[in-house]
Amino acid sequence: MESATHPTQAGGSLKLDRGTGSLPTWATWAVLGGSAAVVAAILLATGAFTVALTLVFGTVLSAIVLYAWSRAVEGPRRALDRVMTLWIAAAFGLAMIPLFSLIFEVAKRGIPGLSAEFFTSDARGVVGGGGAAHAIVGTLVITAVATVISVPIGIMAAIYLNEYGTGRLRRALTFFVDVMTGIPSIVAGLFAYALFELFLGPGIRLGVMGSLALSVLMIPIVIRSAEEVLKIVPNHLREAAYALGTPKWKVITKIVLPTALAGLVTGVMIAIARIVGETAPLLVTTGVVDSMNTDPFNGRMQNLAVYAYNEYRSPGVMKQASYDKAWAAALTLIAIVMILNVAARLVYRRYKTEIR
Amino acid sequence: MLGAATKRSAPEDSKGEMADSRGVTATSTEPVTAVAGQPAKTIEARQVNLFYGDFQAVEGVSMTIEPNKVTALIGSSGCGKTTFLRSLNRMHELTPGARVEGGITLDGEDVYAPGVDPVAVRRLIGMVFQQPNPFPTMSIYDNVAAGLNLNAKKVSKAQKDAAVERSLRGAHLWDEVKDRLDKPGAGLSGGQQQRLCIARAIAVEPEVLLMDEPCSALDPVATLAIEDLIGELKNRYTIVIVTHNMQQAARASDVTAFFNIEGTGKPGHLVEVGPTQEIFTKPGKQETEDYVSGRFG
Numbered sequence: 001m002e003s004a005t006h007p008t009q010a011g012g013s014l015k016l017d018r019g020t021g022s023l024p025t026w027a028t029w030a031v032l033g034g035s036a037a038v039v040a041a042i043l044l045a046t047g048a049f050t051v052a053l054t055l056v057f058g059t060v061l062s063a064i065v066l067y068a069w070s071r072a073v074e075g076p077r078r079a080l081d082r083v084m085t086l087w088i089a090a091a092f093g094l095a096m097i098p099l100f101s102l103i104f105e106v107a108k109r110g111i112p113g114l115s116a117e118f119f120t121s122d123a124r125g126v127v128g129g130g131g132a133a134h135a136i137v138g139t140l141v142i143t144a145v146a147t148v149i150s151v152p153i154g155i156m157a158a159i160y161l162n163e164y165g166t167g168r169l170r171r172a173l174t175f176f177v178d179v180m181t182g183i184p185s186i187v188a189g190l191f192a193y194a195l196f197e198l199f200l201g202p203g204i205r206l207g208v209m210g211s212l213a214l215s216v217l218m219i220p221i222v223i224r225s226a227e228e229v230l231k232i233v234p235n236h237l238r239e240a241a242y243a244l245g246t247p248k249w250k251v252i253t254k255i256v257l258p259t260a261l262a263g264l265v266t267g268v269m270i271a272i273a274r275i276v277g278e279t280a281p282l283l284v285t286t287g288v289v290d291s292m293n294t295d296p297f298n299g300r301m302q303n304l305a306v307y308a309y310n311e312y313r314s315p316g317v318m319k320q321a322s323y324d325k326a327w328a329a330a331l332t333l334i335a336i337v338m339i340l341n342v343a344a345r346l347v348y349r350r351y352k353t354e355i356r
Numbered sequence: 357m358l359g360a361a362t363k364r365s366a367p368e369d370s371k372g373e374m375a376d377s378r379g380v381t382a383t384s385t386e387p388v389t390a391v392a393g394q395p396a397k398t399i400e401a402r403q404v405n406l407f408y409g410d411f412q413a414v415e416g417v418s419m420t421i422e423p424n425k426v427t428a429l430i431g432s433s434g435c436g437k438t439t440f441l442r443s444l445n446r447m448h449e450l451t452p453g454a455r456v457e458g459g460i461t462l463d464g465e466d467v468y469a470p471g472v473d474p475v476a477v478r479r480l481i482g483m484v485f486q487q488p489n490p491f492p493t494m495s496i497y498d499n500v501a502a503g504l505n506l507n508a509k510k511v512s513k514a515q516k517d518a519a520v521e522r523s524l525r526g527a528h529l530w531d532e533v534k535d536r537l538d539k540p541g542a543g544l545s546g547g548q549q550q551r552l553c554i555a556r557a558i559a560v561e562p563e564v565l566l567m568d569e570p571c572s573a574l575d576p577v578a579t580l581a582i583e584d585l586i587g588e589l590k591n592r593y594t595i596v597i598v599t600h601n602m603q604q605a606a607r608a609s610d611v612t613a614f615f616n617i618e619g620t621g622k623p624g625h626l627v628e629v630g631p632t633q634e635i636f637t638k639p640g641k642q643e644t645e646d647y648v649s650g651r652f653g
Binding site for chain 2: 236242244246
């Protein structure tokens with residue numbers, strides 16, 4: 001900015017100051033607005049106006065104009081910098097579009113289906129009415145059981161990999177954990193089904209089977225995130241504890257885990273958010289049911305994802321009511337995931353330790 | 357955690373209980389005189405070879421580290437001083453692939469004998485590191501009490517309070533932190549953190565204190581405070597200090613051991629060891645003289 005007030009000729013000794021000036025602060029916004037207006041006008045004239053086309057061509061035109069203007073005034077380096085900044089911002093905006101569009105759409109279609117009844121009653125023996133309470137409870141129970149199974153196994157595996165594992169075994173385990181993260185979720189569901197079928201006979205459907213299937217998906221995520229977090233606990237803290245004559249297990253439980261607590265909790269929350277919306281593995285393990293069931297060890301159990309799928313796939317006589325409930329279930333699911341994410345952030349902020 | 361710590365440190369804050377707290381610390385206010393003359397332990401190294409995998413870092417070090425004296429290990433970077441220091445309390449073996457040959461004894465007991473628990477060795481031989489490393493999750497109080505809390509034996513709260521005060525006084529930190537024992541240790545300045553680490557190390561009452569360049573991350577004032585402290589601690593402990601700072605070795609130590617290295621990739625070895633005065637004024641070897649007079653290289 002200040003260089004603009006110094007004529008370059010006067011500062012002849014200042015070889016660094018090659019720019020002949022700089023654009024005003026409003027330049028970028030003016031170019032963006034102007035380009036959008038020009039593109040919109042042309043599109044309107046040709047009768048092909050859409051918001052998306054305006055944004056795309058407006059951005060391209062802005063980049064060209066901004067580059068030309070900036071190059072003329074500020075020189076090529078700053079011109080390139082402005083154009084790159086614009087492109088990066090545009091790429092970010094592009095990435096955000098699906099997210100906001102999705103949330104907007106689900107909210108728009110889901111809100112009509114939300115009602116007191118939706119949260120308080122199940123769908124047993126009703127036509128058109130009924131709620132998703134059984135699905136909400138089922139989702140929470142199945143996810144909670146899956147978490148109870150996965151978190152101890154995942155964190156202990158991560159402790160093994162980071163604190164004990166060496167050489168080939170460690171590398172092999174890391175490799176298989178990576179492979180596990182890529183398992184298609186339906187395979188996890190079929191695995192759980194096949195396992196329970198061995199003992200309880202064909203056609204078995206239980207809430208806990210769904211939890212087991214979800215655990216198969218969740219464990220590798222927990223291991224991966226926990227391992228990363230344990231890795232950044234500085235070694236000098238472990239050494240300080242060892243130098244006090246502390247046994248290894250206490251170094252891990254009293255020093256390493258507390259230091260990593262915030263990261264571990266965040267990792268678990270993200271893993272939960274990842275599996276809470278699973279549909280396919282639950283379809284084959286927990287089944288479809290219309291009535292409330294809070295016992296994961298007895299009988300079929302509904303959950304939100306399968307509920308939404310089912311309401312949409314086979315709506316009853318009152319089609320629109322079923323569609324509304326499907327969207328409302330989707331919205332509820334997104335809300336649960338968002339709450340978990342916010343909770344993860346709060347926990348992280350509350351418990352994070354400054355690690356140097 | 358913090359709540360509990362506040363409760364524990366409450367007696368020190370309230371005037372009414374001051375007498376009590378004094379009573380506990382009457383003997384510990386001056387730990388130096390109380391136990392002065394009580395001999396600490398001698399460390400004896402015989403033909404120690406240290407390896408990291410295939411790489412030999414230290415070759416054939418034999419020396420006696422005398423009790424109640426400050427022994428300084430000096431030498432250029434990479435000559436194996438720190439590695440040798442870490443082998444004394446079996447910290448060396450924590451590095452994957454690290455190996456020890458030869459013998460190290462503490463008052464005649466082989467610390468590497470089969471069946472000796474390295475955890476037990478480290479309780480007798482404490483260590484202070486180059487970077488001050490208080491535990492970030494713990495308060496000042498809990499940092500000092502960490503050794504007592506983390507070791508298997510149960511210690512009563514009163515004993516713990518006494519040990520914390522004694523150690524903090526011993527590390528010249530008590531007056532600066534007595535009103536905020538429940539605050540995190542990471543909030544202290546670098547020099548205070550290092551004294552906190554020294555307090556933490558002496559809280560478990562070791563026989564020997566190893567210090568790995570304890571002042572290299574500190575400013576001159578904090579360095580002086582630590583050096584004064586070292587001079588006092590030797591009345592109670594055997595102290596081994598690694599330092600890059602030759603003035604520090606000259607100021608703070610009684611015995612100096614000079615380590616050197618033939619060249620890159622070669623193992624470090626002990627050139628000579630003797631009274632600090634002698635090493636710095638009339639060393640036995642030309643190599644040493646070149647190093648201490650700054651003509652090295």
